[in-house]
Amino acid sequence: MxxxxxxxxxxxxxxxxxxxxxxxxxxxxxxxxxxxxxxxxxxxxxxxxxxxxxxxxxxxxxxxxxxxxxxxxxxxxxxxxxxxxxxxxxxxxxxxxxSTTSTWGxxxxxxxxxxxxxxxxxxxxGLVRTPPVEVTTEVARFVASRDFTVAGKTMSAGLRLVATDGPFTAGEGPEVTGPTLALVMAMAGRAAHLDALDGPGVATLRERLA
Structure with missing residues (x-):
């Protein structure tokens, strides 16, 4: 995009x-x-x-x-x-x-x-929808790059995020892998999505979300 x-x-x-x-x-x-x-x-x-x-x-x-x-x-x-x-x-x-009305940003x-x-x-x-991967990838890149509305940059600091369903990658450190949507939701502070993620960096995310 x-x-x-x-x-x-x-x-x-x-x-x-x-x-x-x-x-x-x-x-x-x-x-x-x-x-x-x-x-x-x-x-x-x-x-x-x-x-x-x-x-x-x-x-x-x-x-x-x-x-x-x-x-x-x-x-x-x-x-x-x-x-x-x-x-x-x-x-x-x-x-x-x-609508195209919104605040700054x-x-x-x-x-x-x-x-x-x-x-x-x-x-x-119990409703399931996975947005198109180009959508979740755009959101993941944005959320990981800054603390804006959610503290995505802070939440993912010192971790290597790797999507298993698309091209998104970000950061360096212990790896966290999983669907792009689950990575987005974890960066947005939603612990409910941690079970969809794997890798040694998940423990760090879990501590940050506790």
């Missing part, structure tokens, strides 16, 4: 795939805890809607209004974009599938957000 246009197209495709996967959930499934700590599936989807609805200056005002409490900032924006029912929450998410961050949060809600629900 060499252009913003291709990254944005992939972002739209991943949003659409997630919306389709969630179309037939029961109310109980919408209330399932996600991999995002205290957020449910519905909360996480509302957060994705908020992320694609708040531009840079409104984001600044929101953060200032929360006195730099980013949890409070996220909770306020999540509540704003959560519907009265799960069906309304999903409809609001579908409405931003093609590389377009890869938008793609990474929907890939990571998509897995955050699918895995607890």
């Amino acid at each position: 060499t252009t913003d246009a291709t990254v944005l197209a992939a972002t739209r495709a991943e949003r659409a795939a997630l919306a389709d996967d969630l179309a037939d959930l029961t109310d109980a499934q919408w209330a399932t805890p996600s991999l995002c700590g205290r957020w449910t599936v519905e909360d996480t989807v509302a957060h994705l809607t908020a992320a694609a609805s708040v531009g840079p200056w409104r984001w600044v005002r929101s953060v200032l209004g929360a006195r730099f409490d980013f949890d409070l900032h996220n909770d306020r924006r999540l509540a704003e974009h959560r519907g009265a029912t799960p069906a309304e929450t999903l409809a609001r998410f579908r409405a931003i599938i093609g 590389p377009k890869q961050a938008w793609l990474g957000e929907v890939v990571v949060h998509g897995e955050d809600v699918r895995r607890p629900l």
Whole structure:
């Protein structure tokens, strides 16, 4: 993925795939805890809607209004974009599938957000989707290169990451191998995906995620 246009197209495709996967959930499934700590599936989807609805200056005002409490900032924006029912929450998410609104930062961050949060809600629900390898590779390279929204660079420091299903490699040190999506999720702080990884560096990741 060499252009913003291709990254944005992939972002739209991943949003659409997630919306389709969630179309037939029961109310109980919408209330399932996600991999995002205290957020449910519905909360996480509302957060994705908020992320694609708040531009840079409104984001600044929101953060200032929360006195730099980013949890409070996220909770306020999540509540704003959560519907009265799960069906309304999903409809609001579908409405931003093609959105190009976001705060500052590389377009890869938008793609990474929907890939990571998509897995955050699918895995607890038993839904399986592996995005195209070029998508997960783009996200893995981005996440490993910096601490931006998630501490991917810090999490993977001193380790050699090697994807078994694509071309992604990064770093030097004890090796961690596995599917690109599992590497992304581990770098994003999700311990649930460690079981899909192998190599002597997995113990280090497990300690960092403990």
